Amino acid sequence: MLALGRRLKIRTLVHVAGEPIPFFWPMRTFIHHNPLYGLEHLPFEQAVAMGERLFRARGYLSRALQQRHLAAGKLDRTALERQVADFLASQPDIAGLDLQRLLMTLLTEIETPVGAPPALADAVDIHAALNGFALPSREIGGAALAVQVGADMLPGRPLHAIVDMLFGTEIGATLDELVIKSCLDFFDEGQSVWQMPGREKGLFAAWSAVARRNLRLFIRGLHIKRILAVDDTPEGIISHVMDELGVPEDDWMNHFTCELTRLHGWAGFIRWRAGAKHYHWARHYPADLVDYLAIRLVLGLALLREHAERKGTPAKLAELAHFVESNPAEAYLRREFHGGHVLPEMAHAVEDAIAARRPARIARLLPQYLARKREHEARHHAAALRRLATCAGMADAPQHLVPADVASLTDMLARFEREEGGIWLEALEAHYLGRLLHGLDLTWPTPREKRPFAQVMFCIDVRSERIRRHLEKVGDYQTFGIAGFFGVPVSFIGLEKGSETHLCPVVASPKNVVLELAIARSAADEAFVSTLEQVFHELKASVLSPFITVEAIGLLFGLDMFGKSLAPLAYARWRQRLHPDKPDSRLLLDKLSREQAESIIRSLQRALIVKAVGRELGIQREAITDEMIRELRETALGNHAGATGFARAFRLDPEAETRFIECLQKVYRINRGYAQIQLERLGRIGFTLDEQVHFVGQALRSIGLVDGFSRFVLLAGHGSTSENNPYESALDCGACGGNHGITNARVLAQIANKPAVRARLREQGIAIPDDSWFVPAFHNTTTDELRVYDLDLLPPSHLVYTERLNNGLQAASRLCAAERMVTLEEAVAASGEHADPASAYRLARRNAMDWSQVRPEWGLARNAAFVIGRRHVTGQLDLEGRVFLHSYDYRCDPRGRLLENILAGPLVVGQWINMEHYFSAVDNAHYGSGSKAYHNIAGRFGVMTGNLSDLRTGLPAQTVLKDGAPYHEPLRLLTVIEAPIAHARAAIEGVVKIRNLVHNGWLRMAVVDPETHVAHVFEDGAWRQRPLHAAGGAVEEKELAL
């Protein structure tokens, strides 16, 4: 057994090694997040480069795609030229070449990158190729070849990956497959009918118990048992395997990171789960990265040993090093062939030579191969240079270069192509920034003569922008943007739900519980349909029942299939009629007094005793009295000793009575300890009056709504509805933790309508008139429907206006659908710029019901900016549903605290959403989750591609791509704050997270000063000012001396 200190050290190493891996939340509550969150401490460019290494993923769009953006006018060419000039400022001049023109040509006219300098051919060779000379003869020694092989044997790279590269084995793929199967077994959340045994002992313990008896692994020649016999703990096993592999301890952390990032979806899920203390499955079946890594290493070592026995491949690092040193030629050719670098025309010869493993044959082939490869590289590179020079109008220039200049040019081009992604990105951003700043209106509106008909608070979500615009257009509506949880973090227990759902951004943890209670519910509401559905579901999930019931009930499933496929809208309407309506409910929002809480617990305990008496002893309620129940309760709680009246009445002997009391205490949990726990839980329910006043006041002040309240103040939470869509919650409200926002809207509305709260707010200077009523509403972003809730609470004086309210909301919904359907449906787009609102609205609702629809809505795709300021600033702009809009009036926030809150909460969530979209669009195969068409649900918490893959993280192709090209324009979130520069800068510097994001280039930040009408943009590490409304890129800039 390993010493405690050593075990702790290994645990620490594993946890630090796992830090670059982003969390993966269960998809029931999809959380948008930055896939490089663990690298946010680094500047953006460095993090992207690190991401490329760790996750084998691209961090920028390809040049070809950016050239399409340039052709479509989405890119600022001037910015591109400026970036190229900045790059060249630190590069040596090359005589005879106009480097600025050359690089601009490379960027804008050449689709294929020139590439890194060749591995074998040097500048002299390229020079010869450029001039059409024969290449000078040169011998390449074994040491040089070993260096080339060594370049792929970086410290920390797992041994199995190097063996795969040199011997064409597929140990890595097999290992991944075995690890995924183990994870699927352990982490299953009810999808499998047969569960893995012993899960409560933890991942490693449960897996090792099964693996020791796994006949399939044994038959494959994997002697897991021998490895597991060394130690019982995962830390001990990790140490043993690393020693067996011969990995120096200094490299362990790199090695661990490489192993963990190989299946970063699973590792991210385990990492999140280990820290999610409230997560039911984690509490019952614990697991962490140490367990996971131990399993990976055991299987990896077993596979390496099996291959070593069968194929003679190295099973230790030292053996591998020895092989490369003693057989550099063979190692080189192996790397060429299995690493995908081989010259195609010689692939067959190389494969035959390395398969024969005869040194003489390899020695014969090698010089021939090296000569041809060197020639191929030199000519290929020379051709690329010549093509570039010709396009740039300098066709003859490369031939006149001396070899030293060729070397400089080759190196410089390679450096430039490494930095090219960032250059394109900044040019794309510069274009959008210029357009957005140009359209902002910083004037002050003339005061209104009368209050608006209604004020509507929407989530800051980009999808709200469209419907706000249309609502403002169709009537006298004033709209505001606020984070969709309305500033009230809630832990919600819904009707008939036993667990809490956190309705707030994941960066916050709610302290208060809100309970939903049905107003009335009768036994008749127990729907027959629901019971039937339950039976159907169990029949489907069972192993044997599908075989024996398919003839009997298969037709019913067929009906379901035809209905959903052929007439989704009508069929969904018919099915909804079968279900009983959800009962009206109220939210328990006020704190309970101690007496109330104790009374609730007493009542609960009494109900349980009645149930226990019936179930355990078969005695009906009518046979016992309240006094007997009270006495049994007191006895179970230890407040009463001796025989009970109940025992006497039913002639229970003392032993049977004691047994029953113990049953009450242990099974039904009627005991003091549990009563105390229940009391504490009840203490979390509701908000104190102070909290209620604080939440309402803060929400109103943060959006600048402190006077001029309308008759209706709508709080519109949002969510989505779609069928057969594991990503449904990705379309829900991010500020509500990936849930619908209606509950938070109901909570705030219910609080804001309380006279006691309004009285206290009036003392704080926020006078809400008595005829103002806060009404919760729900914005369905898939259908564009705006539905008003809790109308039964509306004062009678308001009822006459509801028709007008509903009309206005519906008109806005239809107009919004008409605008949106053009982007979703090719047929609508082809029919003209705008679709008929009524049919577009119907089409949107159909999309929500259609189970074959892979793209029910675009969600947050194309998000580009986050504006914090008055609605007046953006009110005249069509922002195309691309901008998060947070209402803010700096005049209501003299100390900047509200702005800091906006930056620390909503903006951080916005940045996560933005980065998730950015990386999913840039490399959907690695940072995104690929096509939905191939997805399968894994364990009820994630999706895999096909039947076995890493958990797919990020967004599916259908969310960010259209016809294979990015629909989402990958830009870093451009944040614009409307406030005096000093005020805004103080807030930015005051929120460390935001300051770091801005300084490291993860967020673009601009401040527009309504007092000076000057924009301040943070660029290249400093604030630069530029006048607003300057045309395009021809803006005068000067660095601020701040």
Place this chain on the structure above:
Amino acid sequence: MTLLLIVALFLPLFPLSVVLNGAMGLLREPVLRCLLLLAWPQLGVMLLQLAAQAVPPYVVPWALATAGFYALRLLTVRDMGQWAGFLATSALALTWALAAGGADRAELHAFAFWFSLPPALVALLARPLARRFGAAYAGLQGGLIAGLPRLSGMLALTVLAAVATPPFPGFFALLNLLQMLDWTGALAVLAIWLVWGWAATRLLQGFLFGAERAVAFVDIGRASALVYAGVLGGFAIAGLMLTGWRL
């Protein structure tokens, strides 16, 4: 007997089959490979007709062993030209079983044609691949389906035709052969057919699927694709006509 041995060069039986495959290895030009594959077995059938001798019974297991051996070899070969050669060798060896079953001259010529045309087309498809990538070598240039859909489609269809999937004539010819064999022979042929399918999957996986290529290549022209599709379509119709179906 001597003539039969000569025939075994053309309707290849191991070890005489090395001659055909050696020639396939030496000929790097796909068109020549294609012509060789088309002409070689027809010569064999003609010579077989000249031999005034029935096929000895021991030749059938020999032919099946040859077919099985080359089917297994297919699993390890990645060069498309050689793959076509090995598949043709494996399939054409079965002509002996058909001849032993009493098939007439026309049937033998047709059988040889059904099993030499698709491998010949496979060999021919190596040309556009080699022109674009330097060689037609499975596993080196994966992910073609994303960038070269026409070439990928033609490759997939031709390989499917080559491994006797319905409705191509090879499938029906194979069914005919099964009827002529005893149950052990039929089982052997079914196993060989299964291995062809496996090898075809591996070959297609090596070309069509995998990571998308960073460098874009131009697909084959629409006209070439139509010609290829026409040939394969005609071939499929011929297969259907073998079942008695008439246009």
